[in-house]
Amino acid sequence: CDESTARFYRDELGLDMNPAAPPPRPLRPQSAVIVPPHNGFGKEEDARQNCLSLHPKPPRQNVIRLLENKGKLLRFVAKIENATGFDVERVFVVSYFLDSDELSIFEPPVKNSGRSGGKFAERCKVRKPGSMDYYAEADVYLGARIVVNTRVFVLVDADEYTLQYMEAHPEVFPLADAASIARRVQASAGGADRELRRLDPGGSGEVAPEDFKAALMASVPGLQ
Template identity: 40%
Template sequence: LASHFIMALPLMPGNSPNAQLKKERFHKSQHFIVYGGGMVLDLEKPGIGGEPLVGQKFLPKYSVYPKGEGSDLPSWVAFDKQTLRFDAYFKEPEYDAKVETHRIRKCKIFFYLEDDTIHVIEPSFKNSGLPQGTLIHRHRIPLPPPNDNQFYNVFHFNINKDIVFYSRTFTVTDCDLFTKNFLSKLGITLNEPATVPEDPYTNLRLQHEASMNPLRPYERLHPLKQFLENDGKTLRFYCLWDDTDNLFGDQRELVLHYYLADDTIEVIEVIPPNSGRVHVPKFLRRCKLPKVRANEELTTFFPLALLQIGAATDEFYKDCDLAIGKEINVFGRRVLLTDCDEFTKAYYRFKYGTEDFTPVQHKAPPAPKPPRLVPPYNGFGSEEDSLGNCHGLMPKPVHKDFKKFMEKDSNVLRFKARMMTTDPVHRGRVFLITYFLSDDSLSVFELEQKNSG
């Protein structure tokens, strides 16, 4: 018995080691919960101070990452707005279809690192006949039974792996570059990407649509396509109407506007000042300009051209018919296109590959201005003031050097002088000459003498 007896230390301060000396939490957990109207014992609650009881193990609530890597910030801060994206599919059986027995539905799985929540969506496809979109809303998904007391974390995901969400098996086929780098840093060996099997229903739809295509494909022209693409875009040409063949006729300058939205044309006359002509708002209002048919003669007789306005025609001027150097018929008037603006040049360069935009010279070069001769200085006033009278009827004051005026405003040179003469009366006169450096001006002042007369 003596061999089994161990003497304990005396119960004195400092000699009795107590494991609870350094503890700070001594709360007791509530082990009873109300379930179904009765009190039930919860065996998962910890003991005093949150410590596990004998034989009790706690499962991690969130993903456990390797210690020593990354920062000490909480996951909802360190992984804020960071998401792992996986491409997956699941096989859905079909019981009512005539041809296919199953469907392959592609989807995307998003795993949010901040709280281990999962979100599953299915991209929408045209004429699929399925309620596509969000399949599983964002929340924590439990593992399949018998581990349904745990939740999915980042270590449950990998490429070419089956994952079960609520009895539906998803096969992960691939992931994005960020997901691959993140899983590789955690030490997870990624599998090779898997291929998605063909969907029988999708193949059937493609065959059906291919059989409906015409043998000669045609471009569907939307009635508003031209208006929506070219609204506000206008081609501008500078034109000349030579009316010198008629009595009292002369050359008239015009501006042609071609609206790309509806292929209409507007012509405005440029009336020079003091020409004696009445200014009219438009030479031709905005409308579609008809062409002259091959069996008709281009006439400039006004009454006949006016009578032909109501003639039915299907040929109108288009943008391809307009170019520098060409003549067009504006209801019986020969109009020559002489030049265009920069937007019009860029339009024809892009659409038709035109590079030659040499304008047509129809005006005589302006006469050179005669040289303006400056008369010699006559000695009255300053030379700048006299030169100002030669530049205009209303001369402007000479621009002074303001900087020099501010710097040398108080700087004055004074000289004492006498008159150079043999006359004894004027020989004794004394003058004070002042030179102002601010504007280079002079002043002469005669000093007063006593009894000078």
């Protein structure tokens, strides 16, 4: 009650109307937030926000990376690893978006193939198998294997922009570091020279491209 009412009860009736301190409320244990596995609808980052708040907000993004890499993507030609049957001839285009670290996979339609092609995987972030980490820029390069929707894709080729981008960023793509490769080839020149001479017993100075590649890979450690 207010001060005037409390004074009346105290002076006229001898009652103290000051409220007693409420007993302390027991602390309720906070339950841990359990995020269920993604059901495949929409993006996982957006779905997770619904589990963290009653008023979900868009997930935070790296604005600087978005501005620096807006519209940039790396495109690779991919094949299914250990494919059998009709899958042997299937060819896919894997696109990696540098501004958001997202992947998309598209299968170009081929006439009279019995397959209509189209989207194999919508643009989204993809987790590495058995890990909570997403595929990053350094994980996509020629020869890399990525797992999407339980399928293993091998990146076998890339467009010219992607090749130039990887060569311009050797700190991210060490296998595309031309200077490092040249140093390793020079250090192993003796072994490569002997192998090339063995492949060219007539001394013509010419070997088949596949033999030249095999000789370098056999002589230079770590060369792919």
